[in-house]
Amino acid sequence: IIRGESIFYxxxxxxxxxxxxxxxxxGNYDNTLICLPDVFEDLAxxxxxxxxxxxxxFFPQNAAFLKRIEETKNWxxxxxxxxxxxxxxxxSExxxxxxxxxxxxxHRDVLIVEGKYSRSGVGNNLFDNANSIKRILCPAKNSYEKIDQIEQAIRNNAQNRLILLMLGPTAKVxxxxxxxxxxxKIDIGHIDSEYEWFKMGVTDKVKLKNKHTAEFNRDANIAPIHDKTYSSQVIERIE
Structure with a gap:
């Protein structure tokens, strides 16, 4: 996107x-930690x-911008x-x-802000140890166009909750x-896909049938879910 291109969602x-x-x-600012891929010294x-x-x-397409990042001397x-x-x-780790x-x-109260097909933690125990979960469901595509509504919904429901965002580039803003x-607030991205693959024991990325899958971003043929716990957690839907 910084290069002037679109991504699917x-x-x-x-x-x-x-x-x-x-x-x-x-870089690191105002008690905020910005992250980059850990790939610059060793890919082994x-x-x-x-x-x-x-x-x-990654390296060829972003060479000019990576140089700018390097010149900041940020960590x-x-x-x-x-x-x-x-x-x-x-x-193994x-x-x-x-x-x-x-x-x-x-044991914390959590507010999950995610795309409507992300369904993070549904069907697995990733968030089972949270004290409680509320969810704000956002557009699966072009969520940035709704950022004002999303941010207001977060403000309305933040209380003392840990805020976990799974919303692509919009989450960073x-x-x-x-x-x-x-x-x-943590932009925790595709953690649910990673956890699903981990639980399945697969070594290659496979599509998840009833939720958004990292790197399978077409979101086609996603099966509906009938999960009362998940439905009860949804407090706001932004279309």
Whole structure:
């Protein structure tokens, strides 16, 4: 998007591109940790598919912008905090990674902000240790066009909740916009897909039949769900 291109679930938007660019170049700021892929010094821990992706696409296409980031001398966290399984060669530590992540929301009240097909934690025990869960469902595509409504819905329901966002590029801007809220806010991306693959024990990405799947972003033929607990958690739907 910063390069001026669209991705499947978010059309190019100049304002969004500028916001994303500003956020990344800011690095760690105002008690906010910005993250980048952990791929700049050594790719050995990642599988062949991931290595090809970064060598053939990520580095060449983003060379100029990566140079700008380097020149800031900022420090960054790793985006792979929410990618602790499928791209790794050695998956033996993945159970520990997921358990550490689960401790973030252990016995806490959680507000999940996600696309309407994300259904994070549905059908698995990823968030079973949370004290309570509320959900705001957002458009699966072009959510940035509804960012004002989404942010107002978050403000209306934030209370003392941990806010977990699974909303693509829009999530980054929301975290930046809501600096005045004292809530901890985490853009945790495709954690549900990673956890599903981990529970399945697969080594290649496979499509999940009843929810959005990372890297299968067409969201086609998603089966409906009939889950009373999930339905009861949904407090607002933004179309």
């Amino acid at each position: 978010q059309d190019y938007n100049k304002e969004l591109a500028l916001r994303l660019e500003s956020i990344i170049l800011s 821990r990642y599988n062949d598919y991931a290595q090809r992706t970064y060598k053939k696409r 960054y966290g790793s985006t792979f905090v929410s990618r602790p399984y499928i791209d790794l060669v050695d998956k 993945s159970p520990g990674y997921f358990e550490k992540l689960r401790q973030i929301w252990n 929301i975290v930046d916009d809501l600096q005045d809220l004292n809530n901890q």
